[in-house]
Amino acid sequence: MTTLNITIDADASDAPYEQVRTQISEQARSGALPVGYRLPTVRGLAERLGLAANTVAKAYRALEADGVIETRGRNGTFVAASGDAAQREAAAAAAVYAARVRRLGLSREAAVGVVGDAVRAAYEGGGGGEG
Structure with a gap:
């Protein structure tokens, strides 16, 4: 079973949204998260990581701009063929x-x-x- 693995390092120089963006991007590009994998909701991932929803939303927006993920409205957010x-x-x-x-x-x-x-x-x- 494929799972999204993200760890936030409070002592890292990168902001939490950048850590989320980088880790999802690396997992998608390496194939650890396959094309079509459904990501957690912004709110769900924020709760899981102990982050503000706006932090995760910022990461998702950056990933979408990079072509790593795509949002399909109410259907959710998925790893894109990018x-x-x-x-x-x-x-x-x-x-x-x-x-x-x-x-x-x-x-x-x-x-x-x-x-x-x-x-x-x-x-x-x-x-x-x-x-």
């Missing part, structure tokens, strides 16, 4: 970046180095973006 959507969005962002740095006159090596630095910073908690 792996490809995330790849397409990343490729589009990369194409815009590549065109811009070429216009700025950066070498290919310098452009790749800047991306590497930004990705490291984002994944190591040093900022540099949303994710």
Whole structure:
């Protein structure tokens, strides 16, 4: 049986909504939460985690904007078939970046180095973006 596993770390530097967003996103993208998996209601998950409903709602809105989940009105909120959507969005962002740095006159090596630095910073908690 598939279950959503979320742990909120009160001492973490990330806000609780970001912890919820990140954990659901990672579980959906890894396949731990399959496409079509029905997520708990905002209120239900908030109660389970000891969070305000607005906190969970903010996470769900961000996940929906990222294409990770989809809300089907009264039917609930489900994991979307979004792996490809995330790849397409990343490729589009990369194409815009590549065109811009070429216009700025950066070498290919310098452009790749800047991306590497930004990705490291984002994944190591040093900022540099949303994710």
